[in-house]
Amino acid sequence: MERIGGRKANRNKGQMRIIEVILASFIIVFALSFVNILASTPTSPKYEATELEKVGYNALHDLDDQGLLARFVYNQEWENLTSALRVLLPVNVYFNATVYDLNGNALNNAPMFYGDPATFAGFKNIASVTYGLVGYPTKFNATYYEATYVPRILTLQLLRGS
C-alpha cells in the first residue's frame, strides 16, 4: 500500500514539474512579446536619411509605374499629388515636394507638403529624393494624341516626425 502511495506521489511530482515549466514558458514568451511591442527602435542619424530616401523613392516609383505621377505633374494636379504621397508615405514621415523644369525653375504654384514647413528649415536628418520624368501624352480629340517631351525634376524632401 505504501509502495503504491509512493508511486502516486512521484507521478504527481512529475506532472507538477511539467505544469510549472509550461507556466514559466508562458510567462517568458509573454514578457518577450511585451518587450517587443514596447521596444522603440533607435534612430540612427547616419542611416535615417538613407532609409527615408528608399521610402520616398518607392512611393514615387509606385506612382510612376501606375502612370499617375506623370499625370499629376504634367496636368498640374498638385493637390492630387500631395494626397497620393500622404497615402503612400508612412504617417510619421513629413514631406515637402517641388517640381522643377530643367532650368531649375519651380513649377508648382501651390506648395506640396505634409507637416510643418518650418520643421524642414531646422532639421538635420532630411532625406532628399530626385526623380526625373520625361513627358506625358495628351488626348486632343477621339483620334489624335500628342506626347510632349518636356523633362521635369521632382524633388521630395523627407523627415521622420516623432
Add this chain to the structure above:
Amino acid sequence: MRKLTRNKRGQFVIIAVLIMAVMIIALAALMNRAVTYYTHEPWEEYLTLIGNIELSSNRLIELSLTNYTNAATPDPNILKNALDQWQINLTRIYPGRGVSLNYSNYFIVPDWNKTSSSSKATASFTVDIASIGLSGYKFTATAFLNLTVLATSTYQINVTVKVEDGRPLTNLGKANFQVSNSSMSFTIMNVTGYYDQREALVYTIECNQTITTPITVSVWDPRGIQVMAKYP
C-alpha cells in the same frame, strides 16, 4: 509498452527541450531584427537611381511611339531625336553623379493594315554611373501594342488588344476604338470584353449599322499609341 510507461522523466526532458528551443528561436529572431535594422548597403542607394532611369527611358520610348503613330506624316528620326535629347537631359536631372547613357539597336516599326497589326518601338541602353564606378549596366526598353481582328458579324466585331509580353490590355471602352470601311465611319454603340480561354480577353465592338467588309479598325491605348488593322 512497459518501457514507455516507465520513462516518464524522459517525456519531461523532451518537453523542456522543446520549450527552450522555442524560446531560443524567439530570442534569436529578436536579436537578428535589432542587429540588421540599420545594416547599411551602399549599392541600394543607386538601385533607386537606376530604377528611375530605366522607367523614364521606357516612358520615352512610349512617347516616341505615340507621336509616331499619331502623326499624319511620321518623322522617321523621331526616336533617335528623343534619345539624343534624353541622353543630354539625364546629366542635367542628376548633376554631379556622372550619369552617362548610351543607346543602340533602336527602331520603330508600325506593322499596320493586316488582320493582326502592331506598333512597336524598342531601344537598348547602357548606363554608366561614374560616382560609384558602375559601368555597363544594360537594359532594353520596349513599347508594343497589337490589335487583332478575330471575326465580324452583322453588327459586331471581335478583337483582341495586347501589350508587351502578349498581355491583354484591359479597361478599353468605345472611346478607344474607331471602325470604318472605304465609304463610311461606323458609330460605335458599345464595347464589351469577355474572357476567352485562348485569347484571355476579347473585346466585342458593337456598331449601329450593318458592317460591310473590308473594314479598318483602329485602337488607341491609354498611352496614346495607335494601331490600325484591316479585316479581312
